[in-house]
Amino acid sequence: MLTDTHxxxxxxxxxxxxxxxxxxxxxxxxxRMINIGFNRETIPTSLELTERYDFIYTAVGWHPTDAIDMKPEDLDWIEQLCSRDKVVAIGEIGLDYYWDTSPKEVQHRVFREQIRLARKLGMPIVIHNRDAHHDVVQLLREEKAEDVGGVMHCFSGSWETAKLCLDMNFYISFGGPITYKNAKHPKEVLAQVPLDRLLVETDAPYLTPHPFRGKRNETGYVKLVAEAAADILGISFEELARITSENATRLFRLP
Incomplete structure (x- = not known):
């Protein structure tokens, strides 16, 4: 049993x-799969998938690269959607300093608003963090995100950053990059994450694992990620699959 958490x-x-x-x-x-709806276009289609497949759940939120497009009524809409049974988290939310599509101050405001909404509703959050490790941790701290916790999606930071996130009640999730031959850094971090806080994901159609790197990613390739994680940790694939699925069940309160 595998759960693709993103x-x-x-x-x-x-x-x-x-x-x-x-x-x-x-x-x-x-x-099981957690499909992510992150703006006006993708939230409705993600909800449609949850209606078609009983094993697909969704997170709904506003992506930092689209932060400049978010209006107050969009936040109200997300809040309304969070009452649905198969909406299990708010996300993906966070900061992205790689793509220059939304000013940093706008990203910060939208990120804060969604953390506050998650705390109001008691829902976990799915964090997108690209080239913004310090600010992501700082805003999570300032907004008391430890009250709800969540997942650091496709983690790419240092072990020091991971420890700060673990202290704030977050799970650490890894995807395709841990299968890359030269990806020494994420493998070293993964090896130190407590087993009860570890998740696996694909981020399909992006970040395709080896040996399909360069092609479209698929959610079924989470098996390759899990096999790589098990190898790094020196445990069986079956054990890794069981542990990460149990973690996903606990975090997202899945049946």
């Missing part, structure tokens, strides 16, 4: 063969 199966890259990709994932042992 995928985008509603992305346009899957428009031609979405059902087949999902079926392949099931054949690889993926029993």
């Amino acid at each position: 995928t985008h199966m509603n992305a346009s890259q899957f428009d031609e063969d979405r059902d087949q990709v999902i079926e392949r994932a099931r054949e690889q042992g993926v029993s």
